[in-house]
Amino acid sequence: MLKIKHLKVMFLFLFVFFVVISYSWIPILIFSVPLLIILQFNLSKLKILNSVFILYFLLIVMIFITLNKQVIYIEWARNLLFIPLIITSYFVGNLLAENDSYTKKIFSFFLFSSMFLVLYTFIFIIPFDLALFLSERRGYYAREFLIFGRLYEFSLGVTHLNMYINLVFSLLLVSIIFTKKVYLYGFIVFFVILALLTQSRSPVLFLFIILMIFIFYQYQISKQQTYFLMSGIFVLTIMVILFGVLFYVKSSAGDSRFTIEGMSDMSRLIFYAKGIEHLSLEPWGNSLLYTDERMPLLNYHNTFLAIGNRMGLVSLTIFVILFGILIVRIKGVIDIKIRASLYILTYFCFHNFMIEDVIKFDSFVILLFFIIVPYVRRYYFIQKGFRCNA
Secondary structure, rough: OOOHHHHHHHHHHHHHHHHHOOOOOOHHHHHHHHHHHHHHHHHOOOOOOOOHHHHHHHHHHHHHHHHHOOHHHHHHHHHHHHHHHHHHHHHHHHHHHHHHHHHHHHHHHHHHHHHHHHHHHHHHHHHHHHHHHHHHEEEOOOOOOOOOEEEEEEEEEHHHHHHHHHHHHHHHHHHHHHHOHHHHHHHOOOOOOHHHHHHOOOHHHHHHHHHHHHHHHHHHHOOHHHHHHHHHHHHHHHHHHHHHHHHOOOOOOOOOOOHHHHOOOOOOOHHHHHHHHHHOOOOOOOHHHHHHHOOOOOOOOOOOHHHHHOOOOOHHHHHHHHHHHHHHHHHHOOOOOHHHHHHHHHHHHEHHHHEHOOOOOHHHHHHHHHHHHHHHHHHHHHOOOOOOOO
């Protein structure tokens, strides 16, 4: 007979797996409701009125207020689906802070799901779209739920694939922090090769930054800090030289993103400027992304700007405050392993928020962020002995 805890694990896996591997928000609707019903057994342990809960509640209010601003049905639906995502993430985050075993399971679910998507894409999707993948567009055609569902009429850019590679990098480094398994470095090297095949700058920059966080952690716990510091500088120098060579080496087609020309591409600033312009014109939510004839593409390439324009300037402010709360609370975490891991995962969310509008096809980034915030808040108070009603 299935016990409640077994049902929790099963629905947590289904929820995380299908949200991560899907380019659609439908799994959020399907799996959040049964998961919330099961999680109700933990509600009596929570102090509902806290800063994170209030900010999440205000975000939901802003979604309702700005809902009528969306002129396209799919965007209206995505905004509405933020509500079950916010609510479910809040209670999942609190559950993880209370129980380490659930934290380990959720971690493994995210790692398995992200690795599954990356490997499936490279093995079963990209070979059939190889010309498109190697072209200047650097794209591929994908199905709504990765292995089934409708095939999108447009190609997805490798930016979406790189988000999953970035998540794999993050989770593998966190695994190394806790397990110290040497073979995990081999997995990182393997996924570095896959990242380089996309000819994208994002995973290179991302890996460099989280490696600095990781090396700083290793430096803090090292008994021979001078030796380790020199070793760390040497490794980073090798990486800089390697990436520097890649930046200068042109591909056979002459359009590599690792050239000086590719690195000097400032086209994203155009989208950022339009996002700021739209937000200043209609700060209480708008659909100018789809109605402004001067908009070059239907994408701000920035989640903060997308949130501000979709749900209003207040919602953008809430997201910024949540990041602030996250950073402050992580700084107060006593366990250095957990602190370093949370910094890596927080930067993962921030990095991808800054390079793409993850609302469209990458809801797993928002899911992870919405889970981490209440987790850190509750864990912070639990470590201080305020377990009851924290």
